Amino acid sequence: DQQVKQNSPSLSVQEGRISILNCDYTNSMFDYFLWYKKYPAEGPTFLISISSIKDKNEDGRFTVFLNKSAKHLSLHIVPSQPGDSAVYFCAATVGGTSYGKLTFGQGTILTVHP
Amino acid sequence: GAVVSQHPSWVICKSGTSVKIECRSLDFQATTMFWYRQFPKQSLMLMATSNEGSKATYEQGVEKDKFLINHASLTLSTLTVTSAHPEDSSFYICSARRTGGGTEAFFGQGTRLTVV
Numbered sequence: 001d002q003q004v005k006q007n008s009p010s011l012s013v014q015e016g017r018i019s020i021l022n023c024d025y026t027n028s029m030f031d032y033f034l035w036y037k038k039y040p041a042e043g044p045t046f047l048i049s050i051s052s053i054k055d056k057n058e059d060g061r062f063t064v065f066l067n068k069s070a071k072h073l074s075l076h077i078v079p080s081q082p083g084d085s086a087v088y089f090c091a092a093t094v095g096g097t098s099y100g101k102l103t104f105g106q107g108t109i110l111t112v113h114p
Numbered sequence: 115g116a117v118v119s120q121h122p123s124w125v126i127c128k129s130g131t132s133v134k135i136e137c138r139s140l141d142f143q144a145t146t147m148f149w150y151r152q153f154p155k156q157s158l159m160l161m162a163t164s165n166e167g168s169k170a171t172y173e174q175g176v177e178k179d180k181f182l183i184n185h186a187s188l189t190l191s192t193l194t195v196t197s198a199h200p201e202d203s204s205f206y207i208c209s210a211r212r213t214g215g216g217t218e219a220f221f222g223q224g225t226r227l228t229v230v
Contacts, residue, residue: 034218043120043207043221044158089158100148100211100219104157 120222
């Protein structure tokens with residue numbers, strides 16, 4: 001049972017444009033969501049997170065939106081840069097002592113073309 | 115920043131032997147660490163939660179006798195793959211959560227295990 005789903009295996013974007021990566025979840029107990037960037041044979045690098053009490057969180061070029069009623073979150077990268085090309089994972093967790101115990105989506109490969 | 119170091123980065127071992135992977139939090143204490151496994155082109159799957167001074171908690175379907183976890187100090191957790199077989203070949207990643215709070219878990223760089 002895939003509790004966190006990223007239905008787009010890949011996304012290709014032109015440099016300077018917006019990249020939108022999507023993520024859906026099924027477990028209504030999740031109350032904290034994170035986005036990670038990952039290169040092959042490396043560990044994930046934290047990008048941005050959002051608590052379920054918010055619907056938007058912004059950090060520089062990265063903005064995460066959360067729609068709790070739809071159980072959907074998205075990561076916006078504006079403007080996209082070639083260095084953003086990587087695999088992006090969304091992850092979710094239940095709060096309290098379970099923080100850090102993450103359920104990951106399948107990942108989306110983002111390619112930003114110069 | 116919070117740095118988590120994993121060692122080794124890659125290892126090749128013969129079938130039937132055991133391999134130990136270390137996960138260290140370098141600049142913070144971590145009561146809880148997590149071990150994940152990633153097969154090629156798949157997501158990261160949580161294997162177990164490592165708790166300092168107590169037994170690890172394993173996810174369903176993960177053999178605790180095969181994947182031995184020891185969390186002897188606040189900065190070190192080890193994962194030992196016992197009697198490794200080719201199907202254990204995978205990318206193993208640890209993460210550590212800062213003791214005393216914080217919502218983020220910081221990841222190590224991962225270990226590529228190949229069993230031949």
